[in-house]
Amino acid sequence: MVQPKLEGKVAIITGAAAGLGEGIAETYVKYGAKICMVDLSADVDATADRIRGMYPGAEIVTAVANVADRAQMDAAVAKTVEAFGPINVACCNAGVCRLAPFEQMSDEMRDFHIDVNIKGVWNTCQAAIPSMLSNGGGAIVIASSVTGDIVADAGEAAYAMTKAALVGLTKCLAVEYADRHIRVNCSQLGYARTPMVEKMAVESNPDDPEAAINDIAVGVPMKRLAKPTEVGELFAFLGSDEASYITGAQMVIDGGSTLPETMSIGTN
Structure with missing residues (x-):
């Protein structure tokens, strides 16, 4: 019998009430992980119930927490460890995007992106890494984007800046923790x-x-x-032992959207 790729692993997933986080959570449960679903919205409880309905016996706890608040993320990690034991995988998915012309973008909007997209990942990693180290290692999967590091659209200055920063964080953490058996990779979604x-x-x-x-x-x-569960499959792979020799990688998942040079030249 083939063992599910995440069987027995404990994962914390941020931004899990809807969208990509919901897809990641669903996929992790499908592959046998025990998960803590974290979100600022109390809707995370209803999302967890939906996933339990799909996978009877699923081991899920939830935490209503703001990733921008380190103390709240420490509490979410502590709740996860209390329920399931040390964390094996941290899926740093929570993120925000608001559009505005650059010259009209307020300091508040800029800082909102920094607080959630950068500090939120920073806080999640700092909260989860001690638990991983206590258990001999683990994996971190960070949701970056093709935006900022590869492409950008007008009005995305704050989002592009913060998502590009996560590529640098991914690479540094991958180097810093490689000899302590923590792998760190990032997804770059279209x-x-x-x-x-x-x-x-x-x-x-x-x-x-x-x-x-x-x-x-x-x-x-x-x-x-993309479907959120397709992104979940990438997160599941990077969090599993199947990716045991992959760290510091940027995994583009965009249906090929960053490939065409133009949309009008070429043969069909």
């Missing part, structure tokens, strides 16, 4: 159909946000956005 992307679509085209989403798909060679 677009998935999530509440965050739907909000961005409203900001981009208030009169017809669905047209904005359809236009994204037109620019993707696969002609669609």
